[in-house]
Amino acid sequence: MSPSTSAILPIAGSAADLVREHPDRYGPILIALRDQPWRELLSSRDLMDALTAQGLEPSERTLRLHLQELCDGGLLVREGRRGYRLSEAGQVQARSLTANRRLGSVLYRMEETACSLDFDPATGLGSVSVNACLVPLAAIEAVCDALESVFAAGLAVGERVLVSGPGGELLGRAVPEGMVGLGTMCSLTLASVLMRRGVPSHPIFGGLLHVAGGQPAHFLEMIRYDSTSLSPNEVFIRAGMTSVGAAATSGTGAVTASFREVPMAAVPRLRAVAAELGEHGFPGILHIGRPGMPVLNIPVHEGRVGVVLATGLNPLACLWERGLLDRGPDGSRAQVDAGRPMVGPAPYADLIPHRDVRSAVRRILTSTTSVSV
Numbered sequence: 001m002s003p004s005t006s007a008i009l010p011i012a013g014s015a016a017d018l019v020r021e022h023p024d025r026y027g028p029i030l031i032a033l034r035d036q037p038w039r040e041l042l043s044s045r046d047l048m049d050a051l052t053a054q055g056l057e058p059s060e061r062t063l064r065l066h067l068q069e070l071c072d073g074g075l076l077v078r079e080g081r082r083g084y085r086l087s088e089a090g091q092v093q094a095r096s097l098t099a100n101r102r103l104g105s106v107l108y109r110m111e112e113t114a115c116s117l118d119f120d121p122a123t124g125l126g127s128v129s130v131n132a133c134l135v136p137l138a139a140i141e142a143v144c145d146a147l148e149s150v151f152a153a154g155l156a157v158g159e160r161v162l163v164s165g166p167g168g169e170l171l172g173r174a175v176p177e178g179m180v181g182l183g184t185m186c187s188l189t190l191a192s193v194l195m196r197r198g199v200p201s202h203p204i205f206g207g208l209l210h211v212a213g214g215q216p217a218h219f220l221e222m223i224r225y226d227s228t229s230l231s232p233n234e235v236f237i238r239a240g241m242t243s244v245g246a247a248a249t250s251g252t253g254a255v256t257a258s259f260r261e262v263p264m265a266a267v268p269r270l271r272a273v274a275a276e277l278g279e280h281g282f283p284g285i286l287h288i289g290r291p292g293m294p295v296l297n298i299p300v301h302e303g304r305v306g307v308v309l310a311t312g313l314n315p316l317a318c319l320w321e322r323g324l325l326d327r328g329p330d331g332s333r334a335q336v337d338a339g340r341p342m343v344g345p346a347p348y349a350d351l352i353p354h355r356d357v358r359s360a361v362r363r364i365l366t367s368t369t370s371v372s373v
Contacts, residue, residue: 018073019093026070028056029063033076033086034094041083041172106232107225110188110203117192119348121280127345129192130162131312132170132183137365139324140180144358146245146318147182151354153214153248155255155314157185157284160351165364171344180361183346186312187258190277190284194262197273201260201307206232208241209286209296209308214251216287216308218297222259233258237317244318256311257286261304264291270307284310 019026032050033042042050044063051058058066067084070076075090086094119126135143150156162183164170170181194201207222221241223232233256236242247253262270267288274285287308289295295306319325352360 018069018075025066026075029066029070030075030086030090030094033084033090041079041085043081043083046083106228106230107203110191110225113186113343113345114188114191114195117189117345118196119189119193120196121193121277121282124280124348126348128158128348128351129186129188129312130171130183130344130346130351131186131316132162132181132342132344133316133319133325134170134175134179134181135319135324137166137178137180137361140361141358142322143180143182143319143324144361146322146324147184147315147354147357149248150244150315150318153251154283155211155244155248155310156354157187157189157310157312158282158351159354160185160348161315161354161357162346162351163357163360163364165361165367171342171346173342180364182316182357183351184312184315185284185351186343187284187309189312190309191260193277194270194273197269197276199262199266199270199273201262204259204261206236206311207257207259208236208254209257210254211247212252216257216296219257219259220254222298231313233311233313233317237313237320240321242314242317242321244314245321248318256313256317258309258311259295259298260307260309261300262307264303264305267291267305270305286310 019030028051029047032047044060044067047067048058048060048063051063067076067078070090071078071084075087075093076084077087077090078084113129117127117129119128147161151159162170162181164175164181166175166177166179168175168181170183173181175181191201191203203225205222205224208220210217210220221236223235225232228235236254236256241254242256243253244255245253247255270288274288277283277285285307287296287306289300289306291305292300292302293306294300296308298306300306316325
């Protein structure tokens with residue numbers, strides 16, 4: 001995009017024609033919005049930063065004109081000063097534009113996120129990565145039972161949950177009436193802690209991990225991070241391949257996990273960090289291998305050590321298995337996409353112990369309505 005392309009185009013033909021005829025003009029904007037799925041709205045300043053990151057240098061006037069053209073063409077929706085979002089037609093176009101580009105995009109987004117976090121388990125300060133979703137208040141008792149079982153079994157990351165009531169915000173999104181927003185920490189928080197403690201780790205794949213007797217046994221399935229445009233573990237969950245609830249209650253089942261490799265020289269520091277996390281009540285590292293040796297039936301590269309991390313999606317997987325993430329505010333079945341988790345950073349101080357979620361929701365209800373849980 002450049003100032004020479006700033007003239008407003010006549011909007012003619014379908015939305016697809018608009019993008020096809022001027023891909024260099026509109027494609028980067030749609031891509032920027034598509035690559036920020038955890039943000040409901042992006043301001044023009046946010047979009048300017050995203051385009052600059054793509055190596056483009058549009059003027060503010062040019063960007064405003066192009067945003068207006070996309071709104072006129074039905075690809076974007078503007079919500080006042082709050083910002084812009086993709087319309088349904090815009091989502092279709094953005095997905096078609098970015099399918100090939102997003103191959104392996106999960107990997108670079110993971111690395112970018114890990115570098116942006118600054119949580120310190122010793123002080124309990126800093127930001128963590130959170131997987132968040134909305135659950136109906138009508139099912140909150142069942143939700144709390146499921147969450148507590150997964151955390152008690154050590155299949156989650158850390159021991160805290162982000163909670164937001166109706167009318168509040170969850171990762172920048174409004175929580176509607178009749179719903180509660182819940183967020184569990186992502187394994188990227190652990191990766192960030194390792195990195196800041198001098199333990200570089202390379203993410204290899206998201207896997208479906210068989211647990212037996214409460215211990216990791218072997219991997220059942222895997223999807224490499226550098227060969228997909230989707231979250232591997234979300235794929236397993238939405239395909240109905242997990243049995244996190246059974247793993248939490250009986251010790252045997254299939255859970256989601258992240259497989260990483262670290263340099264052999266970093267193993268002493270890795271074990272020290274694992275011990276530190278344990279001392280501060282921060283579980284999540286499920287297994288540490290030996291140099292050059294396979295880990296749970298998975299070979300590792302020479303000079304590397306395999307590490308298996310729990311994912312923050314395991315508590316949400318348990319909710320999905322019980323049909324609690326695809327329900328509306330009244331507890332009835334809703335659209336499947338309603339259960340898709342959001343991802344984003346949050347201050348660790350905003351999270352509460354998982355044991356306090358039930359009482360926190362009750363307080364929310366007491367303060368907002370006369371209905372008791």
